[in-house]
Amino acid sequence: MGCDGGSIPKRCEMIRTKAKEKQENPEPQTTAKWHFCALSKERLNQPIVSCSLGRLYSKESLIKYLLGKETYGDGETVAGHVRSLKDVTELKLTANPLYEKQASNDGYEVIVAQFICPITRKEMNGSSRFLYYRPCGCVVSEKGANELLVEKEKTEKCPVCGVDVSGQVPLNATAEEQKLLLAAIKSKSKRKKRKAEKEDDSVSSLATKKRVDQILPELEEKLKNASKSMHGILASNSKELKPASLFQGTFNRYSAV
Secondary structure, three states: OOOOOOOOOOHHHHOOOOOOOOOOOOHHHHHHHHHEOOOOOOEOOOOEEEOOOOOEEEHHHHHHHHHOOOOOOOHHHHHOOOOOHHHOEEOEOEEOOOOOEEEOOOOOEEEOOOEEOOOOOOEOOOOOOEEEEEOOOEEEEHHHHHHHHHHHOOOOEOOOOOOEOOEEEEOOOOHHHHHHHHHHHHHHHHHHHHHHHHHHHHHHHHHHHHHHHHHHHHHHHHHHHHHHHHHHHHHHHHHHOOHHHHHHHHHHHHHHO
8 A cells, every 4th residue: 555665655545636527529419400390309300491600400390490499498598599590590411411310329329411412422410510601501521612612713613513602500509700790780680770770760750751742732822721811801890991981970970969
C-alpha cells in the first residue's frame, strides 16, 4: 500500500483528487437528428419538411403541432418560429438503396441512412454536412454543392433540378449557425411587419380620401340648396315687411281717431 518501505506510494494514493465529470457522447444525439423528427421524436416519414433553422420534421407531425401547440411538450422550443406551412420547405430527398433496418447481436439497431447526396452518394447521417435549396427543396451534401460550383462556376440555379434558387439552408445547423439564422428570421419578420403597417396606412389614407371625395359633392349640393332657401326666405320677408307701408298704415289709423 506504500509507506511501509516496500513500495513508493503514488500521488493519487496520497492525495484525494476531484473526480472527473462524465462527458456525454454527443454522437447519438447528432445521429438522431438525421433519422428522427425534431417534434415527434419518431422516425422521419415522407413527406419531410425543414424550417429556416434546418431542423427536420415529418410533415404530418408538424401539421399536428400547428393545429394544437400543446401536442408536443417541447414543441414551442423546437418549432416556435414556425407559424404556418409557409415557413417550411418540403424537401426533395434522394433515397438510399442500401437503407434497411437490422438488429445487431447486442440488440441495438444499426441505422443505415434513409437518404444520400445525389452528387457524391454520401449518406445523410451526420458524418457530412448537408443543405437544401430554396424554393425547390433539393437536398445535397455541402461537398457536392461546392464541387459543382467549382466545375460550373458560381450559379443561382439548383444543381439538381436547374430551378432558380433564392438561397440555401444548412440542415441540422450548428448552434452558432442557428443563432445567426434565428436573428435573420426575426429581422425578416420585423421588416414584414413594418411593410404591412405602411400598407395599412396607405390603404386607410386612400379610403379616407375616397370617402372625402364622395362626401364633398353632397355637401356642396346641400350648401347650394341651403343658400337658395335662405335667399328665398329673405326675399319673401322683404316683400311682406316694407317699412314705408307699415308707417303709412299706422299714420292712417291715428288720423282716423
